[in-house]
Amino acid sequence: MMRWRVVALVVLAVLVTITVLNRKTVTAAPQGAPPAAKSASTSPAARGAISIPDTTLAVNSSSPLSERVVHYEIDAKYDAAKRTVDATEVLTYHNVTGQALDHFPFHLYQNAFQPNATFVRDSKLMGSRDVSYEHWEDKYYGSETIKSIEVDGQGDLTQNLQFISPDDGNKDDKTVVDLHLAKPIAPGMNVQFKIAFQTKFPETQARSGWKRDFVLGGQWFPKVGVWWHGAWNCHQYHNTTEFFADFGVYDVKLTVPQYEVVGASGVQVDEKSNSDNTRTVTYHGDDIHDFAWTASPRYKVRESTYQAQMGPINLRFLMQPAHWSQVDRHEKITRETLDRFEKWYGPYPYKTLTVVDPEPGSAAGGMEYPTFITGDTSWFMPKGLHEPELVVEHEFGHQYWYGMVATNEFEDAWMDEGINSYTEVKVLDSILGKNTSILNLLGAAMGERELQRLGYISVADRDPMAQKAYEYYNDNSYAGMTYGKTASILLTLEGIIGEDTMAKAMHAYFMKYRFTHPTKEDFLKTIEEVSGKDLRWYFNQAVYGSQVYDYEILDAHSFPVNWYEEQKDKKKKKDDDNTVYQSYVSLHRKEDFAMPVIVEIVFRDSKNHEEKVREHWDGQSRWIRFAYQKKAKVVSAEIDPDHTVQIDRNNFNNSYLVEPNTKATYKLNNFWMFLTQWVGQALAWWAV
Amino acid sequence: MNEKKGLLAGGFGMVSHNKRYIFWFWLLSLVLGGFGATGLRESAHAILDHSLYAQKLTQGFDVGVYVELLMRPEFGPMNSMTFPALYFAFLFLIATALFLPGIFSGYASTYRLPREDFFRACGRNLWRFIRIMIIAAIVMGIVSGILFAAKGGISRRPGKAQMNFCLSHST
Numbered sequence: 028m029m030r031w032r033v034v035a036l037v038v039l040a041v042l043v044t045i046t047v048l049n050r051k052t053v054t055a056a057p058q059g060a061p062p063a064a065k066s067a068s069t070s071p072a073a074r075g076a077i078s079i080p081d082t083t084l085a086v087n088s089s090s091p092l093s094e095r096v097v098h099y100e101i102d103a104k105y106d107a108a109k110r111t112v113d114a115t116e117v118l119t120y121h122n123v124t125g126q127a128l129d130h131f132p133f134h135l136y137q138n139a140f141q142p143n144a145t146f147v148r149d150s151k152l153m154g155s156r157d158v159s160y161e162h163w164e165d166k167y168y169g170s171e172t173i174k175s176i177e178v179d180g181q182g183d184l185t186q187n188l189q190f191i192s193p194d195d196g197n198k199d200d201k202t203v204v205d206l207h208l209a210k211p212i213a214p215g216m217n218v219q220f221k222i223a224f225q226t227k228f229p230e231t232q233a234r235s236g237w238k239r240d241f242v243l244g245g246q247w248f249p250k251v252g253v254w255w256h257g258a259w260n261c262h263q264y265h266n267t268t269e270f271f272a273d274f275g276v277y278d279v280k281l282t283v284p285q286y287e288v289v290g291a292s293g294v295q296v297d298e299k300s301n302s303d304n305t306r307t308v309t310y311h312g313d314d315i316h317d318f319a320w321t322a323s324p325r326y327k328v329r330e331s332t333y334q335a336q337m338g339p340i341n342l343r344f345l346m347q348p349a350h351w352s353q354v355d356r357h358e359k360i361t362r363e364t365l366d367r368f369e370k371w372y373g374p375y376p377y378k379t380l381t382v383v384d385p386e387p388g389s390a391a392g393g394m395e396y397p398t399f400i401t402g403d404t405s406w407f408m409p410k411g412l413h414e415p416e417l418v419v420e421h422e423f424g425h426q427y428w429y430g431m432v433a434t435n436e437f438e439d440a441w442m443d444e445g446i447n448s449y450t451e452v453k454v455l456d457s458i459l460g461k462n463t464s465i466l467n468l469l470g471a472a473m474g475e476r477e478l479q480r481l482g483y484i485s486v487a488d489r490d491p492m493a494q495k496a497y498e499y500y501n502d503n504s505y506a507g508m509t510y511g512k513t514a515s516i517l518l519t520l521e522g523i524i525g526e527d528t529m530a531k532a533m534h535a536y537f538m539k540y541r542f543t544h545p546t547k548e549d550f551l552k553t554i555e556e557v558s559g560k561d562l563r564w565y566f567n568q569a570v571y572g573s574q575v576y577d578y579e580i581l582d583a584h585s586f587p588v589n590w591y592e593e594q595k596d597k598k599k600k601k602d603d604d605n606t607v608y609q610s611y612v613s614l615h616r617k618e619d620f621a622m623p624v625i626v627e628i629v630f631r632d633s634k635n636h637e638e639k640v641r642e643h644w645d646g647q648s649r650w651i652r653f654a655y656q657k658k659a660k661v662v663s664a665e666i667d668p669d670h671t672v673q674i675d676r677n678n679f680n681n682s683y684l685v686e687p688n689t690k691a692t693y694k695l696n697n698f699w700m701f702l703t704q705w706v707g708q709a710l711a712w713w714a715v
Numbered sequence: 716m717n718e719k720k721g722l723l724a725g726g727f728g729m730v731s732h733n734k735r736y737i738f739w740f741w742l743l744s745l746v747l748g749g750f751g752a753t754g755l756r757e758s759a760h761a762i763l764d765h766s767l768y769a770q771k772l773t774q775g776f777d778v779g780v781y782v783e784l785l786m787r788p789e790f791g792p793m794n795s796m797t798f799p800a801l802y803f804a805f806l807f808l809i810a811t812a813l814f815l816p817g818i819f820s821g822y823a824s825t826y827r828l829p830r831e832d833f834f835r836a837c838g839r840n841l842w843r844f845i846r847i848m849i850i851a852a853i854v855m856g857i858v859s860g861i862l863f864a865a866k867g868g869i870s871r872r873p874g875k876a877q878m879n880f881c882l883s884h885s886t
Contacts, residue, residue: 462775462777466778470775470776471775471776471778472775472776472777472778473777473778473779474777474779477777477779477780477783478779480779481779481782481783481786484783484786485786663767665767677787678768678780678783679762679763679766679768679769679783679784679787680766681766681767681768682766682767682768683765683766684764684765684766684767685765687764687765688764688765688769689760689763689764690769690773691759691763691764691769691770691772691773692756692759692760692763692764692769693756694772694773694776695755695756695759695763695772695781696752696755696756696759697752699751699752699755699756699796699800700745700748700749700751700752701748702800703747703748703751703752703800703803703804704744704745704747704748704804704807706800706801706804707744707747707748707803707804707805707806707807707808708744708807710804710805710807710808711807711808711811711812713851713855
């Protein structure tokens with residue numbers, strides 16, 4: 028009896044110890060970290076051999092940051108001569124959908140680079156940012172082939188693979204393949220897919236592929252779709268779409284030739300040399316939804332550490348030798364951008380960030396992947412031309428808007444590109460100056476907000492902002508709407524609700540929706556909640572509609588009230604000090620976007636004293652006329668005198684000077700004259 | 716060393732004794748340049764003269780404002796500005812070809828060349844000068860073609876650094 032009491036006491040002590048230890052772990056969450064994500068393997072049946080790890084090796088957090096739906100374990104060998112990857116992929120999928128799943132669609136993005144694929148067809152119709160496909164060359168060909176696929180407990184299901192084209196019915200498009208299971212996967216259960224595949228990279232297109240001996244591996248492995256709003260969301264790859272995937276864990280082994288310098292998403296956890304003159308580098312990523320890598324024998328590497336809110340970040344810069352002199356610029360902008368993002372929006376939780384300077388002439392510049400971005404620069408980049416800063420800032424911004432706030436880039440491209448473009452304006456204004464953030468060279472200047480606006484107004488009436496990325500009229504419209512219009516309407520929104528309120532709304536949006544897949548209404552409602560204002564009138568026009576904003580000063584003039592007396596008696600001296608003038612200022616709404624406007628009217632009397640009057644107009648009717656009687660004439664009128672509206676299609680007609688000022692015209696005239704003279708002289712010298 | 720000094724000094728002497736040629740060519744360039752800028756000037760007047768937004772071109776130079784000006788439909792197509800400029804630049808080239816023989820005669824002469832002799836020299840040597848320019852154009856074309864072909868060949872070779880210059884939007 029005594030013996031059993033001792034045993035019971037020991038068991039009780041162990042149980043109490045375990046309970047106490049667990050409680051301490053739960054309460055030790057780091058500052059700034061989101062609430063610990065649900066464990067991916069909670070059900071008893073799910074625990075066991077197949078599970079998604081709750082590792083935190085790659086994040087400055089003691090607990091997972093996202094609901095981990097996937098675990099990719101990829102063992103890949105890169106053949107630099109053939110530019111192919113042969114790999115095995117073990118994908119563990121946790122069914123959190125609440126429904127039994129009997130089929131799983133996979134993205135095979137590299138199949139987009141084939142002559143009859145939807146991506147190429149779209150490019151020929153709508154235009155493309157890199158290859159025009161005027162004629163087909165073998166180097167453009169890419170492919171991603173599943174050699175075999177087994178499902179744990181169901182055997183080899185390779186025969187059950189079927190290409191589908193849910194967007195356009197293009198039977199030649201092989202960027203989505205659907206796998207029908209023999210047995211459905213119950214809710215809460217994990218399933219494991221063992222996939223053998225080969226990827227053949229094309230010469231870089233859409234920021235993935237090779238150029239000479241450089242390679243960027245983006246969208247290179249079979250990636251399962253996302254279960255979203257009650258159905259599978261797995262779009263074909265179009266030339267204006269990007270990507271959408273679930274959060275999870277990545278363990279990737281890359282075997283590359285010995286001479287390659289490698290960079291990738293996540294943290295490097297192992298490296299070993301192989302007997303066949305290759306080496307295998309192993310990476311691990313936590314709470315990310317994609318994995319990209321790069322290799323080149325010529326990268327020059329700089330590493331440094333940035334102390335972020337949640338812990339240190341290893342910054343790694345892979346630069347082209349010809350651009351090594353610009354590594355300081357790349358590092359400086361990275362650090363300053365990190366600083367702004369952490370202060371304004373929220374913490375960057377990952378332990379690493381790799382910044383890649385891709386091969387010149389490749390179409391791999393300016394792209395984002397989790398914890399891995401590519402910049403874009405050139406050997407000739409004077410300090411006053413801020414292209415490297417712009418690109419690095421923009422791609423880093425995607426770590427927040429796409430990387431952590433993982434919106435659906437197929438359906439709501441503006442939510443990552445546009446919101447990122449908006450924060451890009453704010454960050455670059457802060458670092459490089461409002462009017463000089465793009466260019467500050469030899470007296471010429473340009474700001475980022477103006478660049479975004481120009482991108483928008485060039486296609487202002489083409490499409491609404493909120494539509495699927497592959498349904499815009501063409502590539503220009505896609506770019507103008509998702510980047511330029513979004514940035515411009517959010518900047519204009521600052522003028523409506525206040526800059527501070529907008530900043531609070533952005534912070535609230537990030538903190539609430541990081542590591543989730545929010546919709547556009549989630550974003551818009553957050554702004555309304557934080558501002559306490561009903562902004563539907565604005566969102567209906569700016570986000571969901573294609574209305575164009577253009578208000579103009581139609582007329583501004585003054586004449587003496589007693590004009591008829593001057594005509595009767597021309598000898599009568601004009602008494603300017605006492606002359607009363609009747610003045611009119613007319614405003615006109617040219618387009619169909621209606622919004623309250625402020626106009627500032629300047630009067631000047633005979634003693635050159637100026638008086639400024641501000642009027643408010645609700646902007647609803649087509650025009651309005653303001654009338655005044657003063658002992659002063661109107662000299663100018665300006666709509667939006669504080670310049671808070673960024674969506675006006677024509678800023679030149681927002682103001683009117685009664686007396687013309689030809690200074691600007693003659694300045695341009697002189698420049699053009701100088702150019703003409705220079706060209707003439709150059710031709711003559713060349714001839715002589 | 717003495718020869719070189721003599722050559723430079725001699726050349727400078729020729730130019731300084733015939734400053735009028737430089738003046739007339741500068742005036743010709745200015746007039747033709749003025750004509751070349753007419754298209755832009757007329758288009759710009761209509762948009763800029765009554766707008767406060769134009770101040771961004773006079774207080775510094777905002778490239779965004781300039782680009783927006785070029786994008787305005789009422790500004791007109793760029794062709795209407797660039798072609799006149801090119802025409803007048805080409806006209807200056809023709810004028811150079813016409814007058815250069817006379818200028819060379821003037822430099823070579825030890826006395827101030829009378830106007831009649833100047834124009835006679837222009838006419839007498841004009842065809843010779845045009846032939847020289849045609850040969851120069853052929854040689855330049857061949858050299859340019861070789862250089863472009865070499866550039867293309869270099870860029871196709873793996874492992875070589877390639878220099879490109881492009882300005883792009885993050886779009």
